[in-house]
Amino acid sequence: MITFRASFRHELLSSARSRSPQLIIAVFLVLTSISSIIGWLTVRNVTKIYSDIVSQGLTRAPNPFTGTASLYYMRDSVIYIVLVGSLMAIVLGAQTSLRDRNSSADVLIKTRNVSLLSRALGQLSAIGTIIAGLEAVALVASILTIWMIQKTPLSLASFVHLLSFGAISGLLMLAIASLGFAFGLYARSEESALLYPIVTWAIITFTVPQIITSTHPVALLNPTPAIATGTGLAQSMVNTFSPLMLMEHFKYIANSILSIDSSLKLSTTSIVSFAAFVAFALTGSISISAKAFGRKLNV
Amino acid sequence: MTSELAISAKHITKRYDDKTALNDLTLSVNHGEIFGLLGHNGAGKTTTVSILTTLTTPTSGEATINGFDIQSKPKQVRQSIGYLPESVQFYEYLTVFENLDYLAKLSGLKNPRNRILEVLEFLEFEEHLNERISTFSKGMKQRVGIGQAILHSPQVLFLDEPTSGLDPEGVIQLRELITLLNHELGMTIFMNTHLLSEVTKLCTQIGILKNGTLIYQNSLVSTIGSFDAGDSLEDIYFKIDGANSK
Amino acid sequence: MSNITVIARKEIGDAIRSRQMLLLVTFLSLAILISVWVASASFGLKMTDYNAYLSALTPQQRLQALTRPQLFPLTLLRSGIEYLEILGALFAFIIGFTSISRERSRGTSLLLLSRPITKREIILGKIFGLFAIWSVILAIIYAASVGAILTVGHGQLGAIDYARLLIAFVGADIYLLFWSIFAIAITSRMKQFASAILVGITSWLVVVLVIPQIGDTMDPDNQVPGGLFASLGILKSNEISILSHFHTFDVLRNGLEVTSITKLFERVAFAFLGVKDKYNQASLSTVARAFGTSIAAILILTILVGVITMMISKNEETLKRRSS
Numbered sequence: 075m076i077t078f079r080a081s082f083r084h085e086l087l088s089s090a091r092s093r094s095p096q097l098i099i100a101v102f103l104v105l106t107s108i109s110s111i112i113g114w115l116t117v118r119n120v121t122k123i124y125s126d127i128v129s130q131g132l133t134r135a136p137n138p139f140t141g142t143a144s145l146y147y148m149r150d151s152v153i154y155i156v157l158v159g160s161l162m163a164i165v166l167g168a169q170t171s172l173r174d175r176n177s178s179a180d181v182l183i184k185t186r187n188v189s190l191l192s193r194a195l196g197q198l199s200a201i202g203t204i205i206a207g208l209e210a211v212a213l214v215a216s217i218l219t220i221w222m223i224q225k226t227p228l229s230l231a232s233f234v235h236l237l238s239f240g241a242i243s244g245l246l247m248l249a250i251a252s253l254g255f256a257f258g259l260y261a262r263s264e265e266s267a268l269l270y271p272i273v274t275w276a277i278i279t280f281t282v283p284q285i286i287t288s289t290h291p292v293a294l295l296n297p298t299p300a301i302a303t304g305t306g307l308a309q310s311m312v313n314t315f316s317p318l319m320l321m322e323h324f325k326y327i328a329n330s331i332l333s334i335d336s337s338l339k340l341s342t343t344s345i346v347s348f349a350a351f352v353a354f355a356l357t358g359s360i361s362i363s364a365k366a367f368g369r370k371l372n373v
Numbered sequence: 374m375t376s377e378l379a380i381s382a383k384h385i386t387k388r389y390d391d392k393t394a395l396n397d398l399t400l401s402v403n404h405g406e407i408f409g410l411l412g413h414n415g416a417g418k419t420t421t422v423s424i425l426t427t428l429t430t431p432t433s434g435e436a437t438i439n440g441f442d443i444q445s446k447p448k449q450v451r452q453s454i455g456y457l458p459e460s461v462q463f464y465e466y467l468t469v470f471e472n473l474d475y476l477a478k479l480s481g482l483k484n485p486r487n488r489i490l491e492v493l494e495f496l497e498f499e500e501h502l503n504e505r506i507s508t509f510s511k512g513m514k515q516r517v518g519i520g521q522a523i524l525h526s527p528q529v530l531f532l533d534e535p536t537s538g539l540d541p542e543g544v545i546q547l548r549e550l551i552t553l554l555n556h557e558l559g560m561t562i563f564m565n566t567h568l569l570s571e572v573t574k575l576c577t578q579i580g581i582l583k584n585g586t587l588i589y590q591n592s593l594v595s596t597i598g599s600f601d602a603g604d605s606l607e608d609i610y611f612k613i614d615g616a617n618s619k
Numbered sequence: 620m621s622n623i624t625v626i627a628r629k630e631i632g633d634a635i636r637s638r639q640m641l642l643l644v645t646f647l648s649l650a651i652l653i654s655v656w657v658a659s660a661s662f663g664l665k666m667t668d669y670n671a672y673l674s675a676l677t678p679q680q681r682l683q684a685l686t687r688p689q690l691f692p693l694t695l696l697r698s699g700i701e702y703l704e705i706l707g708a709l710f711a712f713i714i715g716f717t718s719i720s721r722e723r724s725r726g727t728s729l730l731l732l733s734r735p736i737t738k739r740e741i742i743l744g745k746i747f748g749l750f751a752i753w754s755v756i757l758a759i760i761y762a763a764s765v766g767a768i769l770t771v772g773h774g775q776l777g778a779i780d781y782a783r784l785l786i787a788f789v790g791a792d793i794y795l796l797f798w799s800i801f802a803i804a805i806t807s808r809m810k811q812f813a814s815a816i817l818v819g820i821t822s823w824l825v826v827v828l829v830i831p832q833i834g835d836t837m838d839p840d841n842q843v844p845g846g847l848f849a850s851l852g853i854l855k856s857n858e859i860s861i862l863s864h865f866h867t868f869d870v871l872r873n874g875l876e877v878t879s880i881t882k883l884f885e886r887v888a889f890a891f892l893g894v895k896d897k898y899n900q901a902s903l904s905t906v907a908r909a910f911g912t913s914i915a916a917i918l919i920l921t922i923l924v925g926v927i928t929m930m931i932s933k934n935e936e937t938l939k940r941r942s943s
Contacts, residue, residue: 462726
């Protein structure tokens with residue numbers, strides 16, 4: 075327990091002293107606000123055009139944006155979590171273990187009688203705390219922005235939805251940060267520590283969904299998940315690989331939590347794949363971290 | 374170009390934000406000398422070497438190396454100096470030859486192969502020519518470090534804490550090498566150290582830095598002569614240091 | 620051999636030895652190959668559907684049947700270009716970053732800085748080296764893509780297609796070089812590497828995602844599935860007249876989009892490769908005339924980032940050994 079607490083506190087202190095987490099918070103805040111503003115711009119623009127069309131008597135159809143969910147403005151946050159959230163989580167995780175290795179503090183720690191498992195848990199809990207703090211700040215910023223745009227505060231139900239979105243985003247980021255952390259301990263060089271998880275992320279985010287859904291990479295930057303249609307790939311292959319489209323599953327879950335698109339049906343595959351990934355990433359990273367601790371870093 | 378002084382620094386001051394690392398440093402070193410700059414850790418020794426080797430610009434003051442001004446003629450300065458940083462690092466995945474070949478070419482040598490072989494022979498290190506640096510001990514790296522510093526036959530050699538981290542045998546070998554560079558190749562040597570024993574055994578001139586200020590500069594012989602007959606250099610150092618604190 | 624050449628050659632040598640570089644090239648090549656395969660498989664499905672549709676028609680109806688889907692082989696590269704614009708940019712940043720971070724964290728930068736060369740020569744050497752590296756990597760990727768089009772995609776390429784490919788190749792080379800130079804600038808200047816990476820990733824995100832996304836958002840027709848105007852049952856002629864009321868808005872949207880080098884590269888590459896329907900099969904001179912400004916903008920942005928990097932390189936702290 076002492077090891078856990080000491081590692082946890084040390085990690086928080088180190089993060090507070092280094093500029094990176096502050097930078098991450100700033101970027102996150104700015105982007106979260108931007109995503110809300112983009113959502114607002116969309117609705118405003120379409121409504122203006124719609125009014126123009128109606129005033130010319132060209133349509134009787136209702137405004138496609140009538141009855142838009144208040145959390146619609148958070149639509150783009152989903153993709154920001156997939157991109158900026160994941161990449162920054164990798165950096166955060168990798169930097170945590172690289173800091174020890176660069177300063178050779180890992181050698182000192184290895185000479186003590188410490189449980190490496192407790193230490194890894196302590197460090198990851200600290201990363202989790204930072205991510206939770208980050209999500210909390212982003213959440214407050216989103217609530218304020220939506221309030222300003224809609225001129226009414228969020229309802230309790232929307233607040234709970236937003237909170238749940240923050241929670242699953244946090245979980246995804248923690249899982250990815252733990253991979254960054256493990257790679258940071260395992261990789262031979264600083265560059266590999268960053269490159270391997272980034273390439274893994276790129277495969278999960280772009281290549282796998284493209285194979286399964288034949289969606290172009292730029293279209294995968296859309297907050298709405300890509301739908302598996304005919305790709306010329308055998309159905310058995312699609313079934314085998316589709317749990318690996320983690321970011322698309324995350325988009326499904328996030329979209330349904332934020333009630334952005336009612337036509338999207340949340341499947342158990344999405345929930346199971348996402349939960350399995352988080353569990354696998356966390357346990358895998360902790361066990362690798364405990365084993366890889368103290369590996370020499372090639373400079 | 375040759376000048377009367379190998380190294381001349383006048384009123385050099387270096388500030389980092391609100392911290393003064395060097396304060397009004399003035400010193401001169403003649404050709405052929407071995408100058409030892411003594412001081413505690415953090416006294417400003419590395420800053421002095423960084424400025425004289427053009428790696429850092431001074432906040433104020435001027436200096437020349439071999440007659441070249443460090444600020445207006447940095448390229449010529451670097452052409453006439455060799456520099457061995459404290460705990461020198463190389464491209465570990467390259468061999469000795471590949472490392473030296475790269476650095477020699479950047480020092481302006483067109484076909485450096487023969488020169489590299491000559492230098493390695495001088496260092497008695499030629500059998501390691503095709504070995505990768507990653508397998509080397511600290512002492513061996515230091516030897517290659519000297520090699521890279523003298524490839525282009527510089528007139529002045531700057532050594533930053535050259536014996537730090539070496540085993541006793543390594544220290545003796547390096548000391549012999551420095552003497553050889555000075556005596557046989559006529560190089561002026563400027564070295565930083567916090568070890569008095571190094572200075573006694575090697576240097577002809579000493580300077581003492583304290584908190585960024587040069588509190589003493591004289592030849593080793595005069596230094597020893599101007600204090601009590603029984604005083605060791607250690608006693609003398611503490612006398613100067615003590616007098617300066619009062 | 621000039622100092623710049625010596626450094627550029629060393630950079631290339633390092634890249635050949637580097638396992639990370641191999642990983643990146645393999646990943647990018649495979650991703651692009653897979654994307655050609657996926658695209659041609661999709662086209663195959665389209666053809667199967669079409670043939671099924673044809674066989675269901677009477678000979679009489681066949682005379683008025685929908686036109687047969689046509690495969691323009693270069694359009695199979697659409698995803699490949701998108702990979703380069705998104706992940707290529709990210710990797711180019713990382714490769715530029717490591718080229719400087721390695722020297723600084725090892726401490727070998729001290730050895731370089733004490734040679735009779737200028738920081739400018741060091742930086743320029745690295746930039747030329749990276750340019751050569753990207754040229755080779757892209758040549759491999761393009762060769763693999765052409766192979767995939769010819770074999771997997773069953774496409775046929777004529778001389779003009781190779782000219783189009785060459786233009787897209789040069790565009791990609793400059794685009795990736797832009798990101799590597801940008802990385803060199805911030806990595807040689809910033810004290811902490813983690814901060815440099817974060818600044819890089821943030822810039823990448825803004826240029827690759829945020830700006831194009833804002834541009835997209837400002838395009839009203841993109842906002843409703845099937846298109847806004849179609850969903851409201853508006854005729855094309857009315858659509859144009861309505862949009863003319865929002866001209867300033869469109870100018871603003873376009874103005875914003877062209878600040879993103881990614882968007883510029885995409886527009887140019889898509890036009891020359893014929894991915895953009897409007898320019899499919901258009902002559903090279905037509906496309907060049909239409910996209911002259913975009914091409915100039917890509918060049919200007921790259922030169923600008925290069926000039927800024929050169930100016931930064933004068934700074935005393937540039938390239939110094941990492942302090943933390």
